[in-house]
Amino acid sequence: MKSKRLEIEQVASFLRDGMTIMYGGFMGNGTSPRIMQAILDSGVKDLTVIGDDAAFSDATKGPEGIGLLIRNKRVKKLITGHIGLNKEAQRQMITGEMEIELCPIGSIAERLRAKGSGLGGVLTPTGVGTSVAEEKQAVSIDGKQFDTKQTLNINGKDYLLELPLSADLAVLEAHKADKMGNLVYYRSMRNHNPLMALAADTVIVEAHEVVEIGDIDPDHVMTPGILVDYIVYPW
């Protein structure tokens, strides 16, 4: 079987200007700092990035996560649920330097899962009657074109139609990987990582530890290895 090992310097070969990247992590917890650095070092720009939040701009409070790419103006559009602890992301949103699509975190998770599961979208009660329902979203239903999210009444209850999120690349962080790419995450570092492994075209994971095939009990695997294309080994 072909090795999935990827040197950190090789990450650049998967990057191009204007691409869409999903990043795992919740407040930077579960975002691979080495891959973020590799993306920055590659010089790639005009990225659309999709993730839970914009992490911390104050390094004494927590990891910078995707903030590294935001601070260095590599992000053209951010699709996320929260930017409250990243002042630079807020600044760029206000000045218009970066486009931000705010989406409830539960809807982000389900949009990722929808893409990864082959679903046409999901119907959620979250955001009904709020500004989320007015977000721009090109969608065709029964041949009719709409340019905002659609509210559908199903059996007497209103739901928003949220469409799948797709990406060229997902960059993940796992605690343990075997050489087939089976993954185990640590505590709260799991978050969106398994959903993104399902959703993106190419999946690169940084693992804190890489073990031999068979060393992870099948019952303990959180992301099946077939979803993982490349593994960046620990230092």
Added chain:
Amino acid sequence: MTRKELSAKEFIARRIALELKDGDVVNLGIGLPTLVANYLPKNVHLILQSENGFLGIGPVPKETPPIGAPRLVNAGGAPCGIIPGGSTFDTSISFALMRGGHLDACVLGGLQVDENADLANWMVPGKNVPGMGGAMDLAVGAKNVIVAMEHTNRGEQKILKKCNLPLTAKGRVSTIVTELALFRFHDGKLVLEEHASGVTVEEIRAGTEAAFIVSDKLKEMEISQVGL
């Protein structure tokens, strides 16, 4: 200990601590709601959910790993603990617990609540746009949505006929607890059920734009006495 000797926030948190039952699965929002955990009666053990992917928030260990090391954090990204019997999962499960009605209650901060049980708590246009995070999912899904907030904001009313800030969720608030009063929604109607000691219905009415019914069982608010 009376209301006047406690801060408004502590008084509110102590009242909400008596709303929750032993074994309840609860999500406490950041800020005032988090304080509720400090005042739970001795025989009340909650299973606290952290929206970033676990059940069983526990005390913060004495030593926590540094930033950058593998670690458990809460929804605000700060290191925390997990109790024996806790469980971890991905974001889709975490938010399924909310939307799917698996939480007995959530306690959320509030900027405004109106008489239609609508809640606004996630942004002030032109001032602060942090993003809704998990607040919209929590508000639509938890069985009991308890809003913890001060009755007014520097004289500005917060319990209104109609929210004028962007909404978090429509028609989902079950209970409002302030330092003056406790209201519940019954069949879509806002009902004043409790008043703080020494506070009259007229005083509450003067600080409340929303129309409300006064319960015929109106009583004085009791608060948790833990640590007093």
